[in-house]
Structures are given as structure tokens and as C-alpha cells.
Amino acid sequence: MSCCAAGTESAAELEALKSEAPSPEELWLSSRKLDEGLRQVDLIVPGVHCGACIALLERELPRVPGVDHARVNLSTRRVSVVFEDRKEPEPLLAALGEKFNALGYPAHLPGGIDEKGDPAFRELLKALAVAGFASMNVMLLSVSVWSGAEAATRDLFHWISALIAAPALIYSGRIFFVSAWGALRHGRANMDVPISLGVILAYAISLHETITHGAHAYFDASVTLLFFLLAGRTLDHMMREKARSAVRNLVRLSPRGAMLIKDDGSREYLAIDEIEPGMRLAIAPGDRIPVDGRVVSGRSDMDFAVVNGESAPQLVEAGSLTPAGTLNLTGPLVLEATRSAQNSFLAEMVSMMEAAESGRAGYRRIADRASAIYAPVVHLLALGTFIGWMVVSGDWRMAMMTAVAVLIITCPCALGLAVPVVQVIAAGRLFENGIMVKDGSAMERMAQTDHVVFDKTGTLTQGKPRLINSDAVAADHLAIAARIARASRHPLSRALAAFDTAVADLPDFDIVEIPGDGVEARLADGTVYRLGRGAFALEGQGESYERAADASQVILSRNGQFLDVFLFSDQLRRGAAQAVARLLELGVQAEILSGDREAPVRGLAAELGVTEYMAGVRPRGKVDRVQSLSAAGGKPLMVGDGLNDAPALSAAHVSMAPASAADVGRMAADFVFLHDSLEAVPLAIAVSRKAGTLIRQNFALAIIYNCIAVPAAVLGHATPLIAALAMSSSSVLVVLNSLRLRRKTRIESFARPAVDQASDVAVPGAGLGASA
Structure with a gap:
């Protein structure tokens, strides 16, 4: 029974729960900082069993002075409380604990009674x-x-x-x-x-x-x-x-801690919550990766099934990125932590599952x-x-x-x-197919979708372009562009950065990235290099240098003067053509919005059978297009991956992003798919519609x-x-x-292709914007 269903706790068990209640100090240490002077703490409340419990807690907890709001998850019986970040938080947190007991819902921190079986x-x-x-x-x-x-x-x-x-x-x-x-x-x-x-x-x-x-x-x-x-x-x-x-099961993928390598070479075991970005960790064969990191040294086969659903091992080596929860199979690795456990890829997946x-x-x-x-x-x-x-x-x-x-x-x-x-089963079905959903309201909005807006680079395409004219560009221009491109995580930047070599006479740049445009690098003598779209690099004069070829282009300039143009080719993301065809079967229209030039966007649209497309679109233009569709009565779904797509993802009726999207894009999206196939898009729509029915x-x-x-x-x-x-x-x-x-449907029977390089899996990235 669900509605107003009560717990099975006896009086003795309720007293045991109260004895497990965390102190204000424990609540503070378990909380994490949010924006705008707020913090959040997550608590397990076993007594939550129904909608009435949810309504009571979400209504009464904010009445504690200093508590901003509370959200309750019925399936996991987890209550997230957002409160003011005060210099002396003890009175607030003590009052919060007393409020839980006064309402008859004793609470404890995750890992307590609720985690010891059922x-x-x-x-x-x-x-x-x-x-x-x-x-x-x-x-x-x-x-x-x-x-x-x-x-x-x-x-x-x-x-x-x-x-x-x-x-x-x-x-x-x-x-x-x-x-x-x-x-x-x-x-x-x-x-x-x-x-x-x-x-x-x-x-x-x-x-x-x-x-x-x-x-x-x-x-x-x-x-x-x-x-x-x-x-x-x-x-x-x-x-x-x-x-x-x-x-x-997701939480179990995270180890308790890892072996820290100190500056003097000695080693010390650290609990996972003590690991901070920049620390170097020793990962032995058979260990799971505790936090998101980058391989510093060593080579090994890695199991990325938690990320992309593929059981086939993938090779990682120096420079490869390893999301939390992945399994090291064969060789020892030295890893540099890039994010804390609370902000890791695995923690993000757990958070979305709990919110479903x-x-x-x-x-x-x-x-x-x-x-x-x-x-x-x-x-x-x-x-x-x-x-x-x-x-x-x-x-x-x-x-x-x-x-x-x-x-x-x-x-x-x-x-x-x-x-x-229905929502639990639907979220489970999507999760089985590598699709994470934030909450039930997202599924309701997904079911209403009648128009899908696709970004191009990194979404419809694999986002792993190749530089195809390296022999035609000047060697010094390629070296400068590659060094500048290291500051960006946009796919074109990463393709260029692969050509970076240790050139001793290259100066140090002061680099700033402008999402949707490109990267600007300044020298101490005032020289300005720009790498990105033609209008940005050449201050509005780029059209005369852009070629008509069906290839993405990035222009390098110095003080506004053209130096060179770099051409890239990209491949379609797996399942892109099938996804568009199945969207049409579902009665959903598709279109492409891209910051790339007209020629490559037109060629891609023709290949996919998409009749509506717009090229040279800036981030503001994507937002305007999504808002115009909504104003006309449509329910647009935005599918994008870059930093420059985040505003459009937030503005759309519902949104979706691949796991390889930039952090901001993943956070703005309502759905995240973990594998390569774009058939996740029609599948999410089909399952959401069935759930609504x-x-x-x-x-x-x-x-x-x-x-x-x-x-x-x-x-x-x-x-x-x-x-x-x-x-x-x-x-x-x-x-x-x-x-x-x-029951499975035909639209669900897509294959989950393997990812070619482990370093390209679930990698946070920012957008260069030249061909977004």
C-alpha cells in the first residue's frame, strides 16, 4: 500500500532510530555547499511511506528558521534539506533534528540503519x-x-x-x-x-x-x-x-577509499570523502576508480560498463580520463583526481536515480x-x-x-x-537502457514532446573530429593553434590539441575561452591570437576565408589578421539516422541547430533526412528558436552536449544530453544517456508516453x-x-x-556500440564554439 502507508517500525526500532540521530556537528560535516549561501544535507527517513508523509515533511521542515526548502524521495526514503550557510549553524541543525523527531520521523545519515539490509x-x-x-x-x-x-x-x-x-x-x-x-x-x-x-x-x-x-x-x-x-x-x-x-547497486560501485601517493613517495590510505582534486592515487588491478580522474602513468584495460553499458575492456594510458565507478582490470595506474567524490560522475548518476x-x-x-x-x-x-x-x-x-x-x-x-x-518502473526501464532521468515531471514533459531540436557537433556526430588538412597548414601555425586549443574541451579543440608538441620557443599565453565563439590567447607584448569561428577570429571579416567544403572549420588569427584555417571531418553518432526515422514514426519532427557553417550542416541534414536546419546559430539563437517553438504551442525537446547548449537545454520544454556533455550541459538536462547511440532519444519518448498512458x-x-x-x-x-x-x-x-x-518494444532493441577510446567516455568538456 502506498497512500498514507505507514512504516513497519516497532516502538523499539523507532527508539533505535532516534538514538542514531546525527548530532549538529555530524550534520554539518555531511552537508555540502551550494550556491547563494546555501548548504544541503541528505538524510534517510525510514518512516516516509506515502504522499501524505512527503507533503508533511516538505511543508513542516521549512518552518525551522534557516531552512530554505526540503525535498523528499519516496523510493529511497531520502530527505534533502537545503539550509542557510551560517557561521554558527549548530542551533539551526539542532532545531532541524528536533523537528524530525517532533513530526514522528526520526532521521539518520546515509550508511546507518537503512543501509544494513531490509x-x-x-x-x-x-x-x-x-x-x-x-x-x-x-x-x-x-x-x-x-x-x-x-x-x-x-x-x-x-x-x-x-x-x-x-x-x-x-x-x-x-x-x-x-x-x-x-x-x-x-x-x-x-x-x-x-x-x-x-x-x-x-x-x-x-x-x-x-x-x-x-x-x-x-x-x-x-x-x-x-x-x-x-x-x-x-x-x-x-x-x-x-x-x-x-x-x-550504484553506490556499491564506489570504493571506501584509495591509496594516496604523497609528494615524498610514501603512501597513505584515505577515505573517499577525504580525496580532493589534484591528489595522486595508486589504483591497483581489480580496484574501482574512487573519483573522477586522469591517468598520470601506467597502462591498463578498463571496464567502462557503468558509463556506456559495454562490457568489452578499453585501453587507458597517460592522459585518459576515468570516471568514478569504472573498474581497473589489468595493470597498476597512477591517477590524478579531477573532482571530489560528491561531484563525481558516479555521484551524479546516483543523484539522478534518487530523484527519478x-x-x-x-x-x-x-x-x-x-x-x-x-x-x-x-x-x-x-x-x-x-x-x-x-x-x-x-x-x-x-x-x-x-x-x-x-x-x-x-x-x-x-x-x-x-x-x-509506473514512474519507478519507467525509470528502471530507462536506466536498463543507459538513460538517466531526473524526476517524474521530466518523464511527463518528455511524453508531450512533438519537436526535437538537435545540436550537431558532439550530439548528432561523434564529437571526435579529425584534422584533415594538417599537411596543408604551416607547421608553426599548427603548433600555436594546438597549444591554444589545450585550454578548451570542445571536440575540435581536442582534435587540434593532439598535435601539440614540446616546442621550446612557444611563448606562454594568457588564454580565455568564449563559449560559442572560440579561444582568445594574449601575449605579454599585447599580441592577440584568436582560434575559433571566422567572425570571431577575424572580427567580423571571416566569411571571405571560410571555404565551401562540407567540413567544419576553425580559423587562427593574429591581431585580427588571418593566419590559417583548419578543416575537420566528423562521423555520425551511432544510431543517428535510425533515431530520426523512429522520431518520425512517433509523429515527432526533428531539426538541427548548429553553430557550424551552412555547407556541413546542410550535408548532415540531407544525410539524415532532416528538412529543417539552421547553421551559424549562436547560443542566444538556440534559446530564441526553442522559445519560439514553445510560444507557438509546441513542446520542444532540446538535445545538446556543449557549454553553449546549456541555455537552450534549460529553456526547452524538456532536454537531453549525452554523458560526454559538458558539466553544465548535463546539469541543465532532464535526461542523460550513457551510451553512444542516439536511439536513446526516441526510446525515452516512447517509454515516457507509455508511462503516461x-x-x-x-x-x-x-x-x-x-x-x-x-x-x-x-x-x-x-x-x-x-x-x-x-x-x-x-x-x-x-x-x-x-x-x-x-514489456520491451521494437524501438528498444538498439545496440550499444563500444566507445573507441576510454579517454572520450563521460568526459566533462567546455565548448570552443567554432562549429558547435
């Missing part, structure tokens, strides 16, 4: 087993009563049933009782309050009937009701645990609002049913049992499961269920047992409908 699932299974055993035995005794047992024999069977049901209700029912009491103690109600009332009242009425020698008792209904409720809750827990396991279900998407908000009004409405409805039946029949037993049935049958479990189960179907199933079940219960046509069976069946039906998303 005690909640074990408790659910044990409670389910006890309830099942009791219900079977009580049902056997009930059959004898129904078969005609009377007087003393009937009373004996009723007393035996009461003795069997009592310990079962106490043991198995505590799952609901503890949660209901915790909610009432903190002045709120959740789904377990009416469930607890229903179970207790069914047993109490049955016990009264037994004591007064009544003909009917409902012990079978009370324990069987509990069995079905626990079965549904266990099913939901299994679904959420499957989603959380993907995140845990936490977005406040439109469908999710609908379900959460419906869940929030559940408790008062169902209690009023049950009370009205009791009063109505008392007035009509005067039979308080009948009125009470009918009210109990209403309490149970109106549980909005199907409604609560309608959205998160299933969510709407789930809503329809939940509404139909309530339209039929609630009137039936109010009119007395459903016993508590039938009510429990109907409620659990509706939840199972929603889950089974959601599982249809697991």
Missing part, C-alpha cells in the same frame, strides 16, 4: 505469515459454525477463534497500530488510523458476540482482513525496494492531493454510514459492521499506487473501483472481509497494469 521487509513477511496462519485456522473453525454447529459447540469454536485471532492481531496488526498511534500522537491522521479502527472494531464486535452467546462472530473477517492488507503492503514494499536497489521519483509531477500532485483529503473524508463517510444504518435498521451490530467495511473499502491504495509504481489507466481503474465499491459498502453489500479483498485486489490490479511497462 528489516522492514522481514517484519512484513513475518507479520504476513502469522496473519495467514491465523486466518486459515480461524476460517476452518468458521466453516464448522456455518455448517450448523450450535449452542456450546458454536461458542467453543468462537472462543478458540478468539484465542487464535488475538495474538495474530497483536503481532501482525502492530504494523498498522504503531503507525496509527504515532500519527494521532502528533495530531494528524493517516491511512492506518481507519484500518486500525476497522480491525479492532471487527474483533471487538466478534468478542462481544462470543461473550453474549451470539450466533455470528467475525474473527475470520478480522484476521483475513489483516492478511489481505499486509499482502498488499508487502507487494508495494517489494516494488519500492526494487527501485531502491538500483541506487544501492521525487519530482512534483502533475499526476503525482493529483494523487497527493487526493491522499491528503482521504482521512477526514473516509471518517465522515463511515460515521454517516453508521448513523444512517442505525436510523434505518436500529441494529447497532449491522451499522457498526457496515461502517467498518466502509473504513476499509475506501482506502485509496490504488490511487496512491497509480503514479509512483498507464498512469491515466491506473487513475481510471482507481476511480472505477471507488465508484463501484464505496456505494456497495455504504448500502451494506460488502462485509469487512469482502472490503479487504476488494481493496487489495484494486491495488494488485494497478500494479499488474503498471508492470505492462516492462
Whole structure:
């Protein structure tokens, strides 16, 4: 059960959680700095189980003075709290910890109780087993009563049933009782309050009937009701645990630490959180890379499966970039850390996986609002049913049992499961195919996409161009351009930088990169070299030097005067043509926006069958085009990889970037695909659309269920047992409908090509902009 579903923690476990609560000092050390004077700390809150829990925490935590906002992830039960970066944060953090306990949601840091297995699932299974055993035995005794047992024999069977049901209700029912009491103690109600009332009242009425020698008792209904409720809750827990396991599997790819090589050559083991950029690390064969880094020395085969889905080893050597989580297979390496663990590629993937279900998407908000009004409405409805039946029949037993049935049958479990189960399965499907999604709202927006805007270099093409006129350019010009190009991570820059050699008489440059234009290098004597697009390098006079060939070009100038032109060829990214064809099948139009010249862009568009394209587009122009599509009523998807694409990625209705994109581009994108194939784009659209269809179907199933079940219960046509069976069946039906998303489609059967060079995998980069 999802909606307002409570935890399985016993009182002892809750006290244990409180004892694990971090101190203000631990909270501060575990937090990380954000922009604009803010910090963020992530906490595990095992008591989070439903939309009502999310709404309560996100509403109440910001009321702590100094807390900016809080976001809750239901699948991972992780709460991210953003607070002010103060000089004396202890009072704020102490108040935050007290707030968690006051709300009844003890919290601890990741790696604590929640990471030591799954005690909640074990408790659910044990409670389910006890309830099942009791219900079977009580049902056997009930059959004898129904078969005609009377007087003393009937009373004996009723007393035996009461003795069997009592310990079962106490043991198995505590799952609901503890949660209901915790909610009432903190002045709120959740789904377990009416469930607890229903179970207790069914047993109490049955016990009264037994004591007064009544003909009917409902012990079978009370324990069987509990069995079905626990079965549904266990099913939901299994679904959420499957989603959380993907995140845990990623976390396990990160080692605890690494061996630091000091300046004097000695070695010291450092915990992963202590590793800082610039440190040199010794990586032995069989070790996983702890943080993003660059190989300083050594050669080895590396497993990049976590990055691109390929199991084939790839060679790395000095200069190769190695993302965190990749596995060193054969040789020892010396690695220079380029980023901390908190900012590594692996941490970024974990963060996106955790966020996949936490977005406040439109469908999710609908379900959460419906869940929030559940408790008062169902209690009023049950009370009205009791009063109505008392007035009509005067039979308080009948009125009470009918009210109990209403309490149970109106549980909005199907409604609560309608959205998160689909989003969890959809995020898992995408992750299996190497696509990371930030949150559920991104999937909703992806499903609405009707127009895809592609960047060219690094997106439609592999972004690994070759310099094709090295023999035609002056050697000194090539040396200068290669040295300047080292300052940029744009694909054309990297191709040029490969020609950098140790030329002793080359001066030192003061280099500045201008995204979308190129790189400017100044000498101490005032000489200015520019490398990039013609208009930038030659101060608006570049057109006369640009050639008509279908090749990307970069111009080198000195003080605004032309020196040389460098021509590059690039290859299509794998699956580009198939992606465009499948987008057309989905009814989605594609176009190309590129900063490159007209000739190569036109040739690429013709090769892919794209009729709409624009060349020579600056970053501002990409934003304007995306905004114009939105203003015309379209829902554009922007697919780009460079620093100059980041504004357009943010402006689009939804956005997507390859893992090799610049850091800013990946952060701005809603989806990130980890392999080379562009067929990730139509696949993300197809899965998102299917998810949206299933969510709407789930809503329809939940509404139909309530339209039929609630009137039936109010009119007395459903016993508590039938009510429990109907409620659990509706939840199972929603889950089974959601599982249809697991079926693979033709569009999903693309191959994941191997990446040619390990140094080109998941590499952060900035844009030169000459041919973006």
C-alpha cells in the first residue's frame, strides 16, 4: 500500500532510530555547499511511506528558521534539506533534528540503519505469515459454525477463534497500530488510523458476540482482513525496494577509499570523502576508480560498463580520463583526481536515480492531493454510514459492521499506487537502457514532446573530429593553434590539441575561452591570437576565408589578421539516422541547430533526412528558436552536449544530453544517456508516453473501483472481509497494469556500440564554439 502507508517500525526500532540521530556537528560535516549561501544535507527517513508523509515533511521542515526548502524521495526514503550557510549553524541543525523527531520521523545519515539490509521487509513477511496462519485456522473453525454447529459447540469454536485471532492481531496488526498511534500522537491522521479502527472494531464486535452467546462472530473477517492488507503492503514494499536497489547497486560501485601517493613517495590510505582534486592515487588491478580522474602513468584495460553499458575492456594510458565507478582490470595506474567524490560522475548518476521519483509531477500532485483529503473524508463517510444504518435498521451490530467495511473499502491504495509504481518502473526501464532521468515531471514533459531540436557537433556526430588538412597548414601555425586549443574541451579543440608538441620557443599565453565563439590567447607584448569561428577570429571579416567544403572549420588569427584555417571531418553518432526515422514514426519532427557553417550542416541534414536546419546559430539563437517553438504551442525537446547548449537545454520544454556533455550541459538536462547511440532519444519518448498512458489507466481503474465499491459498502453489500479483498485486489490490479511497462518494444532493441577510446567516455568538456 502506498497512500498514507505507514512504516513497519516497532516502538523499539523507532527508539533505535532516534538514538542514531546525527548530532549538529555530524550534520554539518555531511552537508555540502551550494550556491547563494546555501548548504544541503541528505538524510534517510525510514518512516516516509506515502504522499501524505512527503507533503508533511516538505511543508513542516521549512518552518525551522534557516531552512530554505526540503525535498523528499519516496523510493529511497531520502530527505534533502537545503539550509542557510551560517557561521554558527549548530542551533539551526539542532532545531532541524528536533523537528524530525517532533513530526514522528526520526532521521539518520546515509550508511546507518537503512543501509544494513531490509528489516522492514522481514517484519512484513513475518507479520504476513502469522496473519495467514491465523486466518486459515480461524476460517476452518468458521466453516464448522456455518455448517450448523450450535449452542456450546458454536461458542467453543468462537472462543478458540478468539484465542487464535488475538495474538495474530497483536503481532501482525502492530504494523498498522504503531503507525496509527504515532500519527494521532502528533495530531494528524493517516491511512492506518481507519484500518486500525476497522480491525479492532471487527474483533471487538466478534468478542462481544462470543461473550453474549451470539450466533455470528467475525474473527475470520478480522484476521483475513489483516492478511489481505499486509499482502498488499508487502507487494508495494517489494516494488519500492526494487527501485531502491538500483541506487544501492550504484553506490556499491564506489570504493571506501584509495591509496594516496604523497609528494615524498610514501603512501597513505584515505577515505573517499577525504580525496580532493589534484591528489595522486595508486589504483591497483581489480580496484574501482574512487573519483573522477586522469591517468598520470601506467597502462591498463578498463571496464567502462557503468558509463556506456559495454562490457568489452578499453585501453587507458597517460592522459585518459576515468570516471568514478569504472573498474581497473589489468595493470597498476597512477591517477590524478579531477573532482571530489560528491561531484563525481558516479555521484551524479546516483543523484539522478534518487530523484527519478521525487519530482512534483502533475499526476503525482493529483494523487497527493487526493491522499491528503482521504482521512477526514473516509471518517465522515463511515460515521454517516453508521448513523444512517442505525436510523434505518436500529441494529447497532449491522451499522457498526457496515461502517467498518466502509473504513476499509475506501482506502485509496490504488490511487496512491497509480503514479509512483509506473514512474519507478519507467525509470528502471530507462536506466536498463543507459538513460538517466531526473524526476517524474521530466518523464511527463518528455511524453508531450512533438519537436526535437538537435545540436550537431558532439550530439548528432561523434564529437571526435579529425584534422584533415594538417599537411596543408604551416607547421608553426599548427603548433600555436594546438597549444591554444589545450585550454578548451570542445571536440575540435581536442582534435587540434593532439598535435601539440614540446616546442621550446612557444611563448606562454594568457588564454580565455568564449563559449560559442572560440579561444582568445594574449601575449605579454599585447599580441592577440584568436582560434575559433571566422567572425570571431577575424572580427567580423571571416566569411571571405571560410571555404565551401562540407567540413567544419576553425580559423587562427593574429591581431585580427588571418593566419590559417583548419578543416575537420566528423562521423555520425551511432544510431543517428535510425533515431530520426523512429522520431518520425512517433509523429515527432526533428531539426538541427548548429553553430557550424551552412555547407556541413546542410550535408548532415540531407544525410539524415532532416528538412529543417539552421547553421551559424549562436547560443542566444538556440534559446530564441526553442522559445519560439514553445510560444507557438509546441513542446520542444532540446538535445545538446556543449557549454553553449546549456541555455537552450534549460529553456526547452524538456532536454537531453549525452554523458560526454559538458558539466553544465548535463546539469541543465532532464535526461542523460550513457551510451553512444542516439536511439536513446526516441526510446525515452516512447517509454515516457507509455508511462503516461498507464498512469491515466491506473487513475481510471482507481476511480472505477471507488465508484463501484464505496456505494456497495455504504448500502451494506460488502462485509469487512469482502472490503479487504476488494481493496487489495484494486491495488494488485494497478500494479499488474503498471508492470505492462516492462514489456520491451521494437524501438528498444538498439545496440550499444563500444566507445573507441576510454579517454572520450563521460568526459566533462567546455565548448570552443567554432562549429558547435
